[in-house]
Amino acid sequence: MFATIKNRFATTDIEVKREDLYKVVVQRDAIFELIFMLREQYDYQTLNAITCCDWIEEEHFAITYILTTSDRKQSFMVQTMIGREDAQIDSLTHTFEQAEIMERDLHEMYGIDFPGNQNLVELSLENWVHTPPLRREFDTLEFVNNNLSFREGRDGNMDVKKEMKRLRALKKAQKAAAKKAKEEASEVSDGN
């Protein structure tokens, strides 16, 4: 199987992650051909998940399709990279019914478009108008600070870091004072 994939898709590295998990990275235009080949010739009949990982430094999303054989003993991660700007990749709903909900999830969280999926409406969020939340450029803490308010702390609330610093300095000063006193005492005894 590995030799066929290597020859046909001009890819060099097929990783064996565990004995039940393989991974291959292919070009974007070859990915569906590979998925269909795995499905028809090597019994990878189930699409388990579609995952996405945002590599903002390299300016692409890594889309991984996870396929499993019908006896559920082998899994194959088929990965491809798509650009972050106007990200889109064809839908798999025509082959796998369950792809619809997975693509809907990624569409909402990353803003990836899946041409061919009829049902890309919002799933978890309601009336969301900001950047899709799982993109790396979306800062959730900034969003919270802008939109929501926290309860003020207790009256005697202290900054933990400052307080730790203060206590440490205090301890140090005490130690130094004790040392100095000891030295003085020893000096006095030496003098005697």
Added chain:
Amino acid sequence: METNKHITIFHGPQHPGITGNMSVELDLIGETIQKATTHVGYLHRGFEKLVERRTVIQAFTIVCRICVPEPDPNEANFAMAVEELAGIEVSERVKYIRVMVLELSRLASQCMWLAGQSGSIGLYAVGQWAIADRDLILDLFEELTGGRVYHMYIYPGGVRRDLPDGFLRRLEKVLNHFKKRLKEYDNIFINNASFKSRAIGVGIVSPEECIKNGYVGQVLRGCGIEADVRKDAPYLVYDQLDFEVPTAQGGDVYARALVRRAEMDQSIHILEQVIDKMPEGEIMVKMPTHRKFKLPKNDTWVKVESSRGEFAYYMAGDGSEKIRRMQVRGPSLVHAFTLLEDLLVGAELSDVALIMNSLGICPPEIER
């Protein structure tokens, strides 16, 4: 659409017969469902974003909250993924303790299911018993981990605490109690004529559909397919333990109930073996300080068998202290949409709660 014939109602989110905070929009003619649409998102907290902002060990404390009724598969998955990426090998004792925790949580979760499933057809006595029995397991958890529901126990690299003195003896006691009780559940619930008449022939799934659409757990096993991650891709020490994968024929609500009931027996059987075989050893490998604990740039896919089926995580590291991406694929994701929306078409309104409970749909793991 003819007037005065169609009616659209929302089943949930505020409804006693819903399995958590979600809703199903039903299009009815009379009492028969024409179209069902699942709505989720009432519990979306953005875990996957929160994990990206935290160091590995900080993230460990929040992952258990992803699935409320059964948090331990999440912890196990998270620990396994981190260990695989960082190349950590845990000791034999840790593996046995993890198996014990996972099986206990499976048993507790099945008790919760018993309560839900019986409540959905109005047999409330079973729920009263099952929840009280589940509390015995929660007491064990409390003794072991300090928490009743959220344990934060399966730490990457080991487990957080060793077993207390005499813990295994108390576990044995609880198991003996369960063995006695399960027969009573058979009498009052599984063999109950009113449950049979409601459950047999309702919510039928076909085996071909199962494989193609990626259904997992009891839905598969209820169709006679022997599928269990513990057998197919053994993790921890499940390959050294003796147990069966129960199956049933028919693919309906009753078949799934039979499978779940048989799984409770198997869990008890596994736990008894764990008590006998529990080895001595370290409970934690030496880990770097949590601020300096880095994951290499790599990704992986790990899965465990939860009480409702295969529970999987995709995890990617990027060479820093933080996890680049953690994606949760719970068993309910496909069940709640592709399967439930199909099954409900043609069903009666009164069977909605029954079918939802038999699929064990748990909304917090769908939307995270």
Added chain:
Amino acid sequence: MDEGFLKEQQVMESDLNSETSHKSSVDFLMDWFRRRSIFVLAYGTGCGAIEMPPTFTSRYDAERLGIRGAATPRQADVIIVSGYCSYKTLRRIIRTYEQMANPKYILALGSCTVNGGMYWDSYNTIKRLEDYLPVDMYVNGCMPRPESILEGFMALQKEIGDGKISSWQKYEDNYAFYRKNQEAVLGQTVAPAYDADWYLYDGGL
């Protein structure tokens, strides 16, 4: 005579003729009834809902204190906001709360309702429930044990019995404040305008 029904009867009777009593005997009687029949709305809004079944079933048995479930908001006295509130749920909670009949109480579980809790930096959960709805009692913890939920209920019962709670009144009086906060996170379409107790006004019952 120190506790139990006899004591309560004594207290009640002594109050009936007391001129210094801060409230009328009818109010006293009503509060006494209310604190002993608390119907809790069956709406598990967050993860704290997993401790509801143990609280209400045989082991902790909340029913012995007169606390039991109710299926619809029209029949419920208490809504439990059990943990974190995403925006989508908050909208439903507001709608449900406004449908409930007076007197009504809110019990908030978990650290998340107090100050965001574990999800303090989450983009989809609110941080302080009391900005949006009048909370009567907080039960702290992540998540609170059944014992602490019961304790929260008993504290609530005590306040109801003393006639101290009128949060629904507070909600009506400060509706502009609550509505402003609700609209800030949910947009203009929160829920239909809230006119409490329409059935008590002219043309109603």
